[in-house]
Amino acid sequence: MRFCLLLTPRGRSRTFRSMPIYAESLTSAHRLFLTDHFPGDGCLLSQEGMAAFSADASQERAMPWAVVRPENRGQIEELLKWADSERMPIYGRARGTGRVGNAVPTHGGVVVSMLGMNRILDVDENDFVAVVQPGVVTGDLQAACIDRKMMYPPDPASVKYSTLGGNVSTCAGGLKAVKYGVTRDWVMGLESVLPGGKVLRTGGRSHKNVVGLDLTRLFVGSNGKLGLVTEIIVKLIPLPETSASVLVGFSDLRSSMDGARAVFRSGVLPAACEFMDKVTIQAVRQVGDVPLAANAQAALLFMVDGSEAGVEAEVRQLVTALNESSPVSVEIGRGKDEEKIWAVRRTISPAAFRIRPNKFAEDISVPRGTVAEAVERAHQIGEECGLIVLCFGHLGDGNIHVNIMHDASVPDEVVRACRAKDAVFRLAIELGGTISGEHGTGLTKASFVSEQLSQEEIGLMTSIKQVFDPNSIMNPGKGW
Amino acid sequence: MSGDCILCGKCLEVCPLLRATGREELGPRAKADLCFLLGDDETLLSGEDVAKLAGLCLGCHRCKAVCSQGVDVPGLVAALRLAHPDFKGWLWKTWLTHARELWSSTSLAAKLIPKNFQSEKFGPFLKMLAGLKGGPGLEPFLIPEIFPDTYRGERMLLFAGCTANYVQGRWLVTALRLLDGLGIEVLPGDFKCCGGGLSSAGFDVESEAMACKNIDVWRKAGKPKMVLFCASCLSSLGGYENYFEDSEEFISWQRSLMPLSALLREATFVVSEKASGKVAYHRPCHVDKADSDYMFLHNALGNRLIVSTSRECCGFGGVMRLGTPALADAVNRDCWEKLGTPDVVLTGCSACAAQLAATAPNEVRVGHWLEIIA
Ligand SMILES: Cc1cc2nc3c(=O)[nH]c(=O)nc-3n(C[C@H](O)[C@H](O)[C@H](O)COP(=O)(O)OP(=O)(O)OC[C@H]3O[C@@H](n4cnc5c(N)ncnc54)[C@H](O)[C@@H]3O)c2cc1C
Ligand code: SF4
Ligand code: SF4
Numbered sequence: 097m098r099f100c101l102l103l104t105p106r107g108r109s110r111t112f113r114s115m116p117i118y119a120e121s122l123t124s125a126h127r128l129f130l131t132d133h134f135p136g137d138g139c140l141l142s143q144e145g146m147a148a149f150s151a152d153a154s155q156e157r158a159m160p161w162a163v164v165r166p167e168n169r170g171q172i173e174e175l176l177k178w179a180d181s182e183r184m185p186i187y188g189r190a191r192g193t194g195r196v197g198n199a200v201p202t203h204g205g206v207v208v209s210m211l212g213m214n215r216i217l218d219v220d221e222n223d224f225v226a227v228v229q230p231g232v233v234t235g236d237l238q239a240a241c242i243d244r245k246m247m248y249p250p251d252p253a254s255v256k257y258s259t260l261g262g263n264v265s266t267c268a269g270g271l272k273a274v275k276y277g278v279t280r281d282w283v284m285g286l287e288s289v290l291p292g293g294k295v296l297r298t299g300g301r302s303h304k305n306v307v308g309l310d311l312t313r314l315f316v317g318s319n320g321k322l323g324l325v326t327e328i329i330v331k332l333i334p335l336p337e338t339s340a341s342v343l344v345g346f347s348d349l350r351s352s353m354d355g356a357r358a359v360f361r362s363g364v365l366p367a368a369c370e371f372m373d374k375v376t377i378q379a380v381r382q383v384g385d386v387p388l389a390a391n392a393q394a395a396l397l398f399m400v401d402g403s404e405a406g407v408e409a410e411v412r413q414l415v416t417a418l419n420e421s422s423p424v425s426v427e428i429g430r431g432k433d434e435e436k437i438w439a440v441r442r443t444i445s446p447a448a449f450r451i452r453p454n455k456f457a458e459d460i461s462v463p464r465g466t467v468a469e470a471v472e473r474a475h476q477i478g479e480e481c482g483l484i485v486l487c488f489g490h491l492g493d494g495n496i497h498v499n500i501m502h503d504a505s506v507p508d509e510v511v512r513a514c515r516a517k518d519a520v521f522r523l524a525i526e527l528g529g530t531i532s533g534e535h536g537t538g539l540t541k542a543s544f545v546s547e548q549l550s551q552e553e554i555g556l557m558t559s560i561k562q563v564f565d566p567n568s569i570m571n572p573g574k575g576w
Numbered sequence: 577m578s579g580d581c582i583l584c585g586k587c588l589e590v591c592p593l594l595r596a597t598g599r600e601e602l603g604p605r606a607k608a609d610l611c612f613l614l615g616d617d618e619t620l621l622s623g624e625d626v627a628k629l630a631g632l633c634l635g636c637h638r639c640k641a642v643c644s645q646g647v648d649v650p651g652l653v654a655a656l657r658l659a660h661p662d663f664k665g666w667l668w669k670t671w672l673t674h675a676r677e678l679w680s681s682t683s684l685a686a687k688l689i690p691k692n693f694q695s696e697k698f699g700p701f702l703k704m705l706a707g708l709k710g711g712p713g714l715e716p717f718l719i720p721e722i723f724p725d726t727y728r729g730e731r732m733l734l735f736a737g738c739t740a741n742y743v744q745g746r747w748l749v750t751a752l753r754l755l756d757g758l759g760i761e762v763l764p765g766d767f768k769c770c771g772g773g774l775s776s777a778g779f780d781v782e783s784e785a786m787a788c789k790n791i792d793v794w795r796k797a798g799k800p801k802m803v804l805f806c807a808s809c810l811s812s813l814g815g816y817e818n819y820f821e822d823s824e825e826f827i828s829w830q831r832s833l834m835p836l837s838a839l840l841r842e843a844t845f846v847v848s849e850k851a852s853g854k855v856a857y858h859r860p861c862h863v864d865k866a867d868s869d870y871m872f873l874h875n876a877l878g879n880r881l882i883v884s885t886s887r888e889c890c891g892f893g894g895v896m897r898l899g900t901p902a903l904a905d906a907v908n909r910d911c912w913e914k915l916g917t918p919d920v921v922l923t924g925c926s927a928c929a930a931q932l933a934a935t936a937p938n939e940v941r942v943g944h945w946l947e948i949i950a
Binding site: 137140142143144145146147148149151152153154155165189191192193209211212214231233235254256257258445446449 | 582583584585586587588589598599600601603605606609610613620621622625626628629644645
């Protein structure tokens with residue numbers, strides 16, 4: 097086994113157990129294989145055609161050597177058999193909305209676009225499961241479930257334009273994670289093709305299963321590093337009858353945290369519990385009317401769902417609990433008005449760009465009790481670096497979106513923003529949290545992984561990957 | 577402009593071409609990114625090839641409507657077409673600028689298309705042109721009952737659009753009857769084509785000339801309200817921003833644009849005995865959020881209106897249909913999948929009406945909603 101030493105972009109050295117040797121380009125024999133197996137539009141080789149597959153929402157970029165579009169599992173089996181023997185880097189890709197560059201083909205190789213496999217195979221009202229191909233847009237599955245009065249709860253903000261394959265591979269979380277958990281909690285079974293072309297089926301339609309190690313959960317969040325997912329079985333629940341939302345303003349951050357604590361202590365488990373700091377509130381005020389008191393310096397946004405009577409009662413209980421921390425405004429939304437409240441949350445991202453043209457949007461997660469400290473210290477970091485830092489996000493699960501605003505055309509600002517980003521990551525780890533609650537590490541955070549995970553953990557993960565992918569052809573070049 | 581794209585992917589939700597084909601390189605983000613890459617490093621990609629690929633766009637404007645960064649993908653595509661014109665653009669231009677001759681009842685549009693383009697793949701397109709000659713139309717079954725006095729005595733211009741002016745005369749007649757019922761005096765106005773098709777095909781000079789002429793008609797008439805009944809014309813006129821003296825005048829222009837169906841909001845109608853059974857509504861890509869045509873039909877037809885498209889495009893696709901009909905057909909199939917097989921499909925856009933009429937299953941009849949007004 098060879099050892100090699102790499103210098104990371106941030107100057108720290110990392111030790112790799114071994115550097116796999118990959119194909120260096122596409123030979124004419126490779127081309128022939130790909131065009132034979134993926135005829136017509138199924139294989140792209142032109143630069144113009146492939147450009148769309150070179151980047152994702154992280155805005156990182158690398159050109160692939162080829163793009164293929166399988167329409168069935170058989171094609172993927174053939175592809176991964178060939179790729180393994182040719183040491184061809186393989187990059188699974190769905191809608192490319194990942195924010196850390198996980199779908200970017202850093203080593204060239206072949207991008208496998210899964211969008212052709214986009215059928216909802218089953219939505220079963222008896223078993224309360226759905227079976228889908230990976231290219232199905234998550235919002236489309238949710239709509240199909242709602243038609244049958246069922247619900248698939250994971251709801252990343254990108255739910256209407258990202259796919260189940262992508263969500264499973266990144267273990268996407270969302271607004272309602274506080275009550276309903278993240279993608280991992282809803283995946284019951286998977287069918288995947290491994291390097292070498294073997295098909296692996298794990299889990300199934302049974303809601304309980306304790307036999308053996310949980311390989312399904314291992315695959316969820318593995319970011320295409322173990323194999324390509326070709327079929328997904330997810331759990332469904334009955335659709336809640338109704339919901340209500342409450343937007344609450346506070347005079348400072350600490351009282352908003354007290355408010356959230358009081359709500360949970362009162363016995364209410366909201367479906368969503370979001371917060372916004374004062375800079376975020378200022379930003380959203382610039383783009384439209386916000387139903388918050390003028391003196392609000394922090395805000396909480398709750399959603400409760402369930403039966404009509406249950407929701408009524410929970411809203412009452414929630415508002416009573418909040419009174420202890422003296423909110424400056426309470427706005428309750430039902431029906432169409434609920435939408436108005438959530439529109440505020442949705443405008444945060446575009447509103448942030450009114451402050452500065454660029455941002456580093458980090459998604460650290462910390463123990464819930466430390467959110468106030470994390471936010472205050474993130475603001476401090478911003479001040480020290482001379483930058484505006486916006487904090488908002490999923491308070492319910494301690495997942496804070498820290499947006500470091502800057503102007504990328506000013507080199508000095510970029511340097512300061514990078515410094516702030518480093519400091520924010522260290523802060524998360526110091527508070528016992530994680531550098532990423534949702535988006536993963538991919539390219540943009542790869543160099544920080546070793547600060548969070550121990551050598552033992554990384555060593556074990558590398559060994560596990562080797563069992564599935566001995567030649568390391570699956571999504572090479574990315575962090576854990 | 578394309579550099580403003582942050583590759584967030586939000587526009588992927590709404591692009592009918594991406595949905596119908598599953599080909600990411602045809603989506604709006606890919607187009608914005610291609611334009612950015614082309615501007616960033618001219619040696620990396622071939623301008624001609626980029627224009628060809630990015631030019632595969634239906635011009636539906638749905639992506640522009642949802643982009644938080646204000647990226648105008650169909651605008652970028654039009655600029656590329658302008659920089660790299662080819663026969664598709666030429667053909668489209670010929671069709672639109674010669675609307676009067678092409679669409680008159682005596683000339684057969686297809687004759688003007690050069691022999692070598694009359695291949696198999698243009699078959700459906702030629703059928704569509706033939707469809708534009710008028711046809712028998714739908715059997716009217718919605719009878720106006722009471723007109724409100726809201727607009728009585730007002731004077732307005734009527735922008736009928738090329739299809740009603742040159743092909744579907746009965747749309748124009750019905751619109752005039754409805755305006756008469758509302759007590760609105762229609763001012764004379766010799767409008768040109770709205771220029772929407774030309775502008776998206778990359779013919780800036782021609783479309784600007786048309787826009788300026790239309791604005792001139794409005795100014796000369798004393799800047800009155802302008803009634804329209806084609807969603808695409810309305811959207812195109814609403815986008816004339818660059819041709820006004822100042823933003824104030826543009827705002828008053830925008831405010832003057834009135835969909836005919838919005839004027840009918842308080843009117844009441846009865847459904848006649850011989851009404852068709854199940855009615856579907858096709859929501860045009862270019863219709864505004866309020867979609868007053870839908871509101872009108874929803875109120876007038878009640879549960880006779882069984883289905884409405886929302887995210888499906890008819891697949892008309894302008895220039896793209898001429899060059900790559902197979903892609904536009906895939907989009908069209910998605911649309912019919914949603915519409916199913918009702919007795920009648922109604923819409924409020926002349927291009928959608930023509931496209932859907934040309935591709936409708938045998939037993940389904942298609943028309944502008946004006947055609948059902950008795
Ligand atoms: C505006 C915006 C909001 C977002 N909000 C959230 C949020 O609230 N929560 C959240 O968690 N994320 C969020 N994201 C990030 C992103 O949407 C998610 O990571 C999503 O799960 C990615 O799905 P995708 O279909 O785009 O997959 P891609 O980005 O194409 O792929 C993601 C990863 O999955 C792998 N992959 C894809 N398909 C397969 C397959 N079939 N087999 C194996 N591997 C595969 C790829 O190799 C890659 O590593 C957001 C992104 C944006 C741009
Ligand atoms: S065009 Fe707009 S919506 Fe589409 S990816 Fe770019 S920024 Fe996002
Ligand atoms: S204009 Fe329509 S077809 Fe063209 S890229 Fe945008 S959404 Fe897609």
